[in-house]
Amino acid sequence: MVKRKVAALEKIDADFASLQYKIRRDPKSYKDDFMKQWEQYEAQREIFFMSPTTAAADSVESFHNMIDLIAHVADCYPEETRTFQDDLKAIVSQNHETLHPELRDKVVGSLVLLRRKEVIDSTALLTTLFPILVSSRSKSMRAMLFQKILNDLRNSNSKSTNHPLNRTIQAVLYNLITADRSSPRAIWAIKLTRELWKRQIWTDAKPVDIMKEACLADNEKVIVGAVRFFLGGDKEREELEDESSDEEIDLAKVRHQITINKKSRKQNQAYKKAVDKVKRQEKKKSKPHPLNFSALHLLHDPQDFAEELFTKHLQGTKNKLSLDTKLLILQLVTRLVGLHKLTIVPLYSWFIKYLTPKQQSVTSILASLAQGVHNLVPPDALEPLIQKIANEFVSEASASEVAAVGLNAIREVCSRQSLAMTETLLQDLVQYRKSKDKGVMMAAKGLLSLYREVGAEMLKRRDRGKEATMGLSSGGMKQRKFGEEEVGGIEGLDLLAKWKEEQRERKRAEKGDGSDVSDDEKDPEDGFNSDEWEVGSEDSSDSGEWINVEHSSDEEDEPAPKKRKGDGDDEDKESAQDAAAELERMTKLATTTILTPADLAKLQELRAASSVQKAMGSKFRKQQNQNPDGHVDDGLTAENIEAPIRLRKLTKEEKVALAKEGKPDREEHKSTTAIRKSKKEAAGKSTSNKEKQRKKNFLMTLGKAKSKQKRSLVETRKVLRGHVERSTRGGRRRNGT
Amino acid sequence: MGSSAKKKKEKKKDFQKPKYKVGKTAPKASNFTDTSFKSRAIVMNQQSLSTAAPDVVQQFKHNLSLASSSKNDKQRRDALAYLTSQLSSQPPVNPVGTNNILSKVLPLISDRSTPARSQLLKLLQALPKDEAKHSTREAITFIRAGMTHLSADISNDSLGFLEWLLDVADDDLVGIPGGWFKTLTTFCVIMGWSPSSSAAGWTSAPRTGPQAKGAQVLARQMSLLSRFIQIGMKPVIPVIPSRQDYWDNLYRIPRDPHAFEYLNLFGGTRDEANEMHTTREARQEVLSRKFLDPISKGIERAKKEGGAVGRAATELDQVLTDRMRDYTASELITDQYLLDLW
Structure with a gap:
């Protein structure tokens, strides 16, 4: 058979890629070609729908190609391809179970493409894809759909928040969760919400509401997912933010x-x-930080929520949740109770039966208990718990770890509600500070130092310590009553005051005598100033404050004279008592002056510095009684209850790992330097000059050695001098130039 | 440079003579290749070990599956040829039934190899007509797909298949859902007379489309279109109902291929394109409303070209005027009209 000659143009026409390219270049002139392809698509669709399940590979492929082509050029012919999107939607939502995987992916991809070309809107796309995501049985399909949905949501929220779309999707998710509480489908709603929360696309109360509903579901997976969101979602968000700002x-x-x-x-x-x-990053940096409330704070009606969680998942005997799940839920409930100071009285009696050393993961339960205590919990409810912990955990017979855990737990509970402790029990427990085990000893000392601060009169006289005894005798220290609140202050304000003080000292030292003139100039104002301060501090009348405010607003314009003014202030007062009074006064800085933005920034800095110092351990002892992380919102974990890891006996593996730390891998017996060298060689790095010298061929060095012997004294001197000179200059190549 | 002792030794090695020893085989040369082989059995590929040859039915089925699914062009063509020979023998051998054969081979209309397609046409022609007409609906779908195929060869060959289908099922073809409307659309599209293009504004230069490069093809398309229209709008010959018909209508199952299609029991709602146009009037109405304008424009253009194309155009024009003579536009109130009123 003679091969038919094919014209060049015809050949080119015969592939979809070039046709697509041409159509996109000039849609008007290629309209006829497009119409033909459209008819082809219609025909292929018809063929496909004659038997969607048993379509041959050929027909699937040609249909695949047609969909691809049409999707790419759909935006050029909006009128002709009106029905295309509906066709695709119908295909994928009716046949996604039976469709050939490639074709299925192509249809989904085409829908997303249409969305990108803005042929369809996000709502239409998402409402098509989401039901499939929920109902599909194919793992790869679900993964793809999830990715596509997420991407689309991100894209449509990238420029500005797309509120209508978010509302729609949130409503869909909410309905999915509330429609059937026992179905595992809600897990997708949780995944999606969590992801969007993490990326700070959804930051309002609605997603939190979705998660709240999910927490109250009947399916264990769903519950766990939602509870984990509350316990870890915010941390995840912060980590992601840190990561993205790092690059x-x-x-x-x-x-x-x-x-x-x-x-x-x-x-x-x-x-x-x-x-x-x-540029964008810089802009972002200069922008004010968006207010991101944590999910726990955005909860609507936490009291009801916590109660419901407790009664539904924990209290009843009917629920069949595993212990791990229960622990998670317990963590959430107690966290809510501690954070919002809720009152759930049955919660505390529920704990009783779990407080034995044999209970699985009891440290976590103890941490939850401590977390769930706040100063408004009735001490009567806590007393039996503490008694039980003391009886079960803290005794001579129990293991030292157990005793330490018990004491730590008691301390944590009492640091939140000190009234729950009885005098006899406390005096008993405090005696463990003589224990031979370091963990127990430290735990008992912690309890002791806690009560020296919050309830010294409950301790025996000799245990009280100097400060507490003095405080008690002077009447300055009193145990707080139930429901009594501490007077609030600004954290780190004393640091700021101290810093200002130091700054003034320095200024004065710098200036020395030269400051006389300026002092004279400022004198009348200074006199007025100091008078006013004293009046203000004595009776804190309204008028005093008003005048101060005016005065400081004058200062705001120029920060420099303010400090000079302070100099004058300081020179007046010289006795130590006056200085102490000054410090006292400065801690009331906030009530007497307006802090300028510069002050606030400094305050922030000082706070950060002090927290770093705390972390470094210089003030570890002092901080032991407070929550170690410092922030009230952070929950308490089992690690806080367990004794610090160093106190525990190390296992052999841990010891080995500790010893090995920082040393090179050692497969064979070689010196460390040899191993390092071989590593260097393997990395393709060069040798050092020393090494080169050492490895140099012996014969090559002979000549130089011989000539060295024949050198005259003058020559030798020259050489040695040259050496010294070179070394002072920093080698032949001159260091640093 | 003076070479080292090692190098000298290596050099020497090349010129050393092998030492022969009595009673031992000579040492092998360094480039000796061992060609001996051991084998316990001789394996012969591609040999059937069955004693009985496959029977005709088996062979037929095998060839049918080869024709529909083989990746090899030649194999497909040969299988189709085998099937054709079996079907055209006297008496014809067809163990699987016409319908099954059709459902297997119809996708080959868009086959990429030309010989296979021409063989397929022969096969189709060998099938009994009254049985083949039951698959009209599938056939026309595949033919439409073939006609609009990107490759010119396939779309030209599809005309041959359409001719065959017109022979097989004339009335059925135009009466099934989408048979009239969609086929006409396809015709218009492949000839470049697009029915839906807006007439307003500038007219683009007359394009015959890349497919109708040869005037021959266009002429063939037009003559086929005229035949299609002829069949679609055949004058109705009134049949005097007999007594038997009356009873048949009441008590017998109808023997038409698509007897209850108009009920549309299983499909979704039909749009205009998928509507059944069972009567001549309905078809006339559709033609005049949607296609008359582009077709007559196309005819005008084609007539000017003259030659074979011009002749075909004249013929088509004649058919069109002949068949549309008794049609009056305002006669029918269509659904579309009612919808427009809404």
Whole structure:
């Protein structure tokens, strides 16, 4: 058979890629071709629908191609392809179970493409894809759909928050959870919400509401997912934010790269993009930080929620949740109770039966208990619990770890509600500070130092310590009554005051005598100032405050004279008592002056510095009684209850790991330097000069050695001098130049 | 440079003579290749070990599956040829039934190899007509897909298949859902007379489309279209109902291929394109409303070209005027009209 000659044009026409390219270039002139392909698509669709389940590979492939082509050019012919989107939706939502996987992916991809081309809107896309995600049985399909849905939500929220879309989707998710509480489908709602929460796309109360409903579901998976969200979602969000802010582009490097490599448009664009990104990042930095409330704070009616959680999942005997799940839920409930100071009285009596050393993961339960206590919990409810912990855990017979855990737990509970302790029990427990085990001893000392601060009169006289005894005798220290609140202050204000003090000292030292003139100039004002301060501190009348405010607002314009003014202030007072009074006064800084933005920034800085110091351990002892992380919102974990890890006996593996830390891997018996050298060689690095010298062929060194022997004294001197000179200059190549 | 002792030794090795020893085989050369082999059995590929040859039915089925699913062009063509020979023998051998054969081979209308397609046409022609007409609906779908195929060869060959289908099922073809409307649309599209293009504004230059490069093809398309229209709008010959018909209508199951199609029991709601146009008037109405304008424009253009195309256009024009003579536009109130009123 003679092969038919094929014209060049015809050949080119015969593939979809070029046709697609041509159509996109010039939609008007290729309309006829498109119409033909559209008819082809219709025919293929018909063929496909004759038997969607048993379609042959060929027909699937040609249908696949047609969908691809039409989807890519759909935006050029909106009128002709009106029905296309509905067709795709129908195909994928009716046949997704039986469809050929490639075709299925293509249909979904085409729908997303149409969305990108803005042929369809996000709502239409998501309402199509989401039901499939929920009902599909194919894992890969679900993964893909989840990704696509997430991406679309991110994209449509990228420029500005798309409120209508978010509302729609949130309503869909909410309905999914509340429609059937026992179905595992709600897990998708949770995944989606959590992901969007993490990326700070959804930050309002509605997603929290969705999660709240999910917590009250009947399916264990759903419950766990939702509870984990409340316990860890915010931390996840912060971590992601830190990560994204970490990656920074080095513009200089990019610019340098361009000078080296071949210049191309692509590279130029990459550079532009990098510049854009850097600019955006800078803009973001200068923007005010968006207010992100944690999920626990955004909860509507936490009291009801916590009660419901407790009664539904924990209290009853009917529920069949596993212990791990129960622990998670317990954590959430107690966290809510502690954070919002809720009152759930049956919660405390529920704990009783779990407080034995044999109970599985009892430390976590103890941590939850401590977490669930706040100063408004009736001490009567807590007393039996503490008694039980003391009886079960803290005795001579029990193991030292157990006793330490018990004491720690008691301390944590009492640090939140000190009234729950009885005098006899406390005196008993305090005696464990003589224990031989370090963990127990430290735990008991912790309890002791706690009660020295909050309830010294309950301790025996000799245990009270100096400060507490003095405080008691002077009447300055009193145990707080039930429901009594501490007077609030600004954290770190004393630090700021101290810093200002130091600053003033320094200024004065710098200026010395030269400051006389300026002091004279400021004198009348200073006199007025100090008078006013004293009046203000004595009776804190309204008028005093008003005048102070005016005065400080004058200062705000120029921060420098303010400090100079302080100098004058300081010189007046010289006795130590006056200085102490001054400090006292400065702690009331906030009530007497307006803090300028610069002050606030400094305050922030000082706070950070002090928290770093705390973490470094310089003030560890002092801080032991408070929550170690410092923030009230952070929950208490089992680790806080268990004795610190160093106190525990190490296992052999741990010891080995500790010893090995920081040392190179050692497969064979070699010296450390040998191992390092071989590593260096393997990495393709060069040897040092010393090494080169050492390895040099002996014969090559002979000549020099011989000539050295023949050198005259003058020559030798020259050489030695040269050596010294070189070493002072920093070698032949001159260090640093 | 003076070479080292090692190098000298290596050099020497090349010129050393092998030492022969009495009673021992000579040492092998360094480039000796061992060609001996051991085998316990000789395996012969591609040999059937069955004693009995496969029977005709088996062979037929095998060939049918080869024709529909083989990746090899030649194999497909040969299988189709085998099937054709079996079907055209006297008496015809067809163990699986016409319908099954059709459902297997119809996708081959868009086959990429030309010989296979021409063989397929022969096969289809060998099938009994009254049985083949039961698969009209599938056939026309595949033919439409073939006609609009991107490859010019396939779309040209599809005309042959359409010819066959017109032979087989004339009335059925135009009466089934979508048979009239969609086929006409396809015709218009492949000839470049798009029915839905807006007439307003500038007219684009007359394009015959990349497919109708040869005037021959266009002429063939037009003559086929005229035949299609002829069949679609055949004058109705009134049949005098006999007594038997009356009773048949009441008590017998109808023997038409798509007897209850109009009830649309299983499909979704039909749009205009998928509507059944069972009567001549309905078809006339559709033609005049949707297609008359582009077709007559196309005819005008084609007439000017002259030659075979011009002749075909004249013929088509004649058919069109002949068949549309008794049609008056305002006669029918259509659904569309009612919808427009709404």
